[in-house]
Amino acid sequence: MIPKHPSESLTILTDLVLPSETNPLNNLFGGELLARMDRAASIAARRHSRRIVVTASVNHVAFNRAVPIGSVVTVEAKISRSFKSSMEIYIDVWIEDRESGLRNKANEGIYTFVAVDDTGRPVEVAPIIPETELEKQRFDAALRRKQLSLVLAGKMNPHDATELKALFS
Ligand SMILES: CC(C)(COP(=O)(O)OP(=O)(O)OC[C@H]1O[C@@H](n2cnc3c(N)ncnc32)[C@H](O)[C@@H]1OP(=O)(O)O)[C@@H](O)C(=O)NCCC(=O)NCCS
Numbered sequence: 618m619i620p621k622h623p624s625e626s627l628t629i630l631t632d633l634v635l636p637s638e639t640n641p642l643n644n645l646f647g648g649e650l651l652a653r654m655d656r657a658a659s660i661a662a663r664r665h666s667r668r669i670v671v672t673a674s675v676n677h678v679a680f681n682r683a684v685p686i687g688s689v690v691t692v693e694a695k696i697s698r699s700f701k702s703s704m705e706i707y708i709d710v711w712i713e714d715r716e717s718g719l720r721n722k723a724n725e726g727i728y729t730f731v732a733v734d735d736t737g738r739p740v741e742v743a744p745i746i747p748e749t750e751l752e753k754q755r756f757d758a759a760l761r762r763k764q765l766s767l768v769l770a771g772k773m774n775p776h777d778a779t780e781l782k783a784l785f786s
Contacts (some may be wrong), residue, residue, distance in 0.1 A: 619743060621746070622746055622786060623752045624748065626661040626706075626724045627661070627693065627694075627699055628660040629692070629693050630653060630691070632689075632690060633690070634687060634690060635687070642683070642766060645684035645686075645690070650680070650710065650724065654710070654726045655675075658662055658672075658692070658728040659730065661694040661695055662672065665696045665743065665745070666699075666742040668732070668744070669732070669735070670731065671730065671731050671737075672730055675729075676727040676762050679724060679752045681723065681724055684723055684724075688712050688758050689715075690710075690711070690712055691711040692709075693709045693711070695752075696745055697727075697745075698745055698760070699742045701739075702732050702739035702741055703740075704731075704732070706727070707727055709725050710723045710724040710725060716761070727733040729763070761781060764779075765778070768781065
């Protein structure tokens with residue numbers, strides 16, 4: 618399969634935070650942000666694989682900053698690494714300052730999607746070649762995150778998680 622670059626899957630969703638999407642502190646409800654991240658990640662995975670894709674795992678989410686009502690929120694998703702049928706998608710969440718227009722990083726997440734055929738069976742996806750320094754860092758750490766996710770899901774024996782073991786040796 619012809620390799621692709623992460624930029625080919627880049628997906629950017631920009632939207633407002635409306636009153637119906639907030640918690641009692643008038644900040645964006647966490648589940649609403651997770652849904653926006655899932656949507657962006659799903660489109661990125663589809664752009665990379667050109668297949669039906671399903672969410673296999675939410676590997677990591679950090680709600681570092683609250684997102685106030687009325688904020689303009691941008692969710693950016695890109696494939697950080699592809700394996701056989703699975704793809705790790707890295708999602709950065711930005712808030713736009715109303716007056717300056719500058720963007721501040723608010724949150725981030727890492728999801729795993731799997732490409733499947735019409736019957737839901739996993740199918741192979743194209744390899745990925747990272748280009749920027751950040752893309753290379755995320756690519757290099759992705760195998761460790763995949764092993765951690767599989768161990769936590771009970772789908773991999775910890776003894777086989779070579780990348781994780783290397784962290785502690
Ligand atoms: C995701 C799914 C297709 C995996 O199917 P499976 O029968 O477990 O298939 P496999 O064991 O061959 O795994 C397929 C790939 O997913 C990866 N995978 C499975 N579970 C994973 C997890 N928890 N974390 C990371 N990767 C995972 C496997 O490592 C494998 O990757 P690879 O092919 O790149 O090496 C299947 O579990 C499924 O359809 N789940 C429901 C998805 C869904 O409905 N999502 C929306 C939730 S509402």
